[in-house]
Amino acid sequence: MSMFGGMEISASALTAQRLRMNVTAENLANAETTKTADGTPYRRKEVTLESVPGKGGFGAQLSKAMGGGSGVAPGGVQARAITEDSTDGKLVYDPSHPDANAQGYVRMPNVDTVTEMVDLIDAQRAYEANVTAMSASKQMFAKTLEILR
Amino acid sequence: MLIDTTQLALERSISGATQRQEALAANIANASTPGYKRVDVDFHGALAAALGSSDAKTKLATTSFATQADAGVGNTQADGNSIDVENESAKMAANALEQQAAVSVAKTRNAILRSAMGVN
Numbered sequence: 299m300s301m302f303g304g305m306e307i308s309a310s311a312l313t314a315q316r317l318r319m320n321v322t323a324e325n326l327a328n329a330e331t332t333k334t335a336d337g338t339p340y341r342r343k344e345v346t347l348e349s350v351p352g353k354g355g356f357g358a359q360l361s362k363a364m365g366g367g368s369g370v371a372p373g374g375v376q377a378r379a380i381t382e383d384s385t386d387g388k389l390v391y392d393p394s395h396p397d398a399n400a401q402g403y404v405r406m407p408n409v410d411t412v413t414e415m416v417d418l419i420d421a422q423r424a425y426e427a428n429v430t431a432m433s434a435s436k437q438m439f440a441k442t443l444e445i446l447r
Numbered sequence: 448m449l450i451d452t453t454q455l456a457l458e459r460s461i462s463g464a465t466q467r468q469e470a471l472a473a474n475i476a477n478a479s480t481p482g483y484k485r486v487d488v489d490f491h492g493a494l495a496a497a498l499g500s501s502d503a504k505t506k507l508a509t510t511s512f513a514t515q516a517d518a519g520v521g522n523t524q525a526d527g528n529s530i531d532v533e534n535e536s537a538k539m540a541a542n543a544l545e546q547q548a549a550v551s552v553a554k555t556r557n558a559i560l561r562s563a564m565g566v567n
Contacts, residue, residue, distance in 0.1 A: 303472075305472075307472040307473045308472050308476060310476060311475065311476030346481065347480045348481075349480050352473075372514055375476045375480055424479055427475050431471070432472075434540065437547070438465060438543050438546050441546065441547045441550045442465070445550060445553055445554050445557065447554075
């Protein structure tokens with residue numbers, strides 16, 4: 299990590315949470331999509347996150363050279379995978395629907411709007427927490443620079 | 448000597464708080480990462496040990512802080528994550544204030560030194 303390590307860590311989290319919001323938005327947008335490119339109904343997508351081990355820049359190397367300074371270097375976060383939820387959506391009786399089967403039932407996407415809204419709020423709050431963390435880091439760097447004045 | 452033990456301790460505590468800020472930022476960043484365990488930097492302990500030793504000045508100059516996994520964590524969620532965002536935010540706010548206080552004191556001490564030298 300460089301001098302702005304704390305801010306880089308928070309920035310990686312902002313990227314990850316924004317991706318979560320984008321995927322949730324896609325799920326909500328496709329809540330009624332009964333036919334995708336491969337002919338099946340839309341399946342909701344989910345983002346799994348993983349932590350990134352810190353590289354440990356100059357500061358970490360220096361403290362290692364000075365003896366001690368063991369332990370883990372804090373890293374950021376990144377998306378590990380975007381996975382599809384494999385459960386089947388519910389069947390709705392609508393014989394006039396172009397995607398209805400021989401019995402008149404339509405397979406709907408497995409998107410539950412309430413779950414998606416909760417995910418959206420979760421991602422939004424996490425985003426805000428990281429913005430706060432980033433501004434705290436920024437204030438600390440600004441304060442450190444005051445020593446020079 | 449121009450740089451005394453207090454000034455050195457202040458400098459080290461600024462550096463320790465900056466390192467701790469990174470650890471706390473990483474905790475908040477990984478608030479929704481499955482299996483993540485919180486990390487922290489105990490720079491207070493390291494500084495107290497250095498200041499308590501017989502050769503405090505050398506000890507202070509060479510002491511370094513380790514970012515370590517926190518063993519004593521309270522709640523772990525079903526996905527193995529042990530981060531409580533409110534708790535981390537509170538720690539971060541306190542840490543930032545501590546760093547800013549140390550910077551203010553270090554700055555004032557520098558100003559006193561400068562005025563004693565007749566530089567404005």
